[in-house]
Amino acid sequence: MKRILAGIIVCMIMLFPVRIYAENWDGLDVLLDNSIQFVQEEEYDKATEVLTYFSQQFLKHERVDANKVLPEHLRTISLAYDEALQSLETEGIDKQLKMDNILALRLVLDAEVSTYQPLWLERKQNVMDALANVEKAMEKEDSISFQRSLNKLLHEFDIIYPSLTISLPEKQLQRVNAHLSYLDEFRHMMLKNKSGQTQLKVIKEDFVEVFQEVKRDEASFSLIWFMIITGLIIFLTLTYVGFRKYKAEKDKKKSTVHSKNRS
Template sequence: MKPRKRILLFLTLLLLLVPVVANAAIEPSIKKLDDISDQALQMVKVYRYEDAEKLLTHFETEFLKETAKGHMYSMDELRIVTTAHDEALKAMNSSTMAHEEKIHKVTRFRLVVDALQSIHQPLWTEMESPIMTVFNDMKDAVHNGNHEDFQVNLDSFLSLYEVIYPSLRVDVTPATIQQLNARVNYLDHYSPNMFTETTGQEELEALEADLKKLFDDMTEDESDPSLWWVIISTGSIIIMTLSYVGWKKYRAEIERRKNRLKERKN
């Protein structure tokens, strides 16, 4: 493991020891929904899928009560939350889905619920460090001409982007989302161009700039004493996502080794 990755992992582990400070400005009923989504994620992490399913079902009941009260959510927000919730619930009912994939689905749901009610920095912004670390590893792979390493890190980046994507749809303008998606799709479909064409490398640089701007625009002024509470966040979400990415990398490496063995036998 590279030194900077060990440091990143160490810092996220430290965050696990820090309690989350609740934002008193959040309406109690909305805070309750946020707490339910967090509890569901905690249950999944310890393999208590039935308990997570009950919490997700309970969330649906409470969420419907809030919308019936006339809580102002746009149709897009309702669709985004409902879709993320349905995917998380299906994951709990799946007997074949891997544990890491279940965490992936419920983490997406957890982040989008937080994005729906966060007044200041939403939890998905805490994903900046792992996302940019993987992105920099992609750039290093291109610079070194390492196609395999690039593909592994590309898969990791796409997984991380998928985790925060529903939350982006809640917090970010459609124009920004459209531009980001266009660059990510180009990277995904034309990855060989990163090594052979100037246009591909320019797209990589442009995506990096867009990602930095995305996170910078969502960052509050930490000099404001009233916002210190946002500095303390849930490191467990980050480390669970990093574990998922590590699992994806492991599977990709195993698959490559199998293919190499088949080629040697042939």
């Protein structure tokens, strides 16, 4: 019986989904991945066609889906789409920027339709690396490196920001907005002012918390469902094993009675 229970638990760990999607949205993410791939190959016309088709399918799913996207979320997704489409249709824009704009749309769509563990969390290392470079440049008082690193950090947030507007609580999002505004508006004063380093430490703590808070909530959600489902399966297994044992003993008694009657 222990082997049966152990086997069930192992299977649950392997099969329990890390991320769950709404059924009706399957395939839209693939379209965006294809569009990114076309940009990578510099097939911009094809990338635009796929992105346009994505928009049509998105609206189609939105009309038939019982769980409607919240109006504010729909605006966020629409803005991300417009940004991606405009970058594809504009000549002279860097290929990487085109890809990043589609990626931003890909991430915000995922943030909307995935039940937990959104893909934008995987951009944490990119954000933290960019922030670390900002810190190093500030310590060395290297203005050129500081501005370049800060541009990279702000760009990383451009990619995930639409997703943050969907995933984060309002107060936390406001703090992120305040930090991003500070970094952009006071970028030329931070190296000259000692308070810049102090403020950067506060910003770093809050940025780290952005990723940790979401992961903590999702881990709790996953653990609760895992415990419920595992507990239910164990209960059913024990019930089944107990029933078989009871049935075997009952059959054994019947067999003994029949043997005595024959005697």
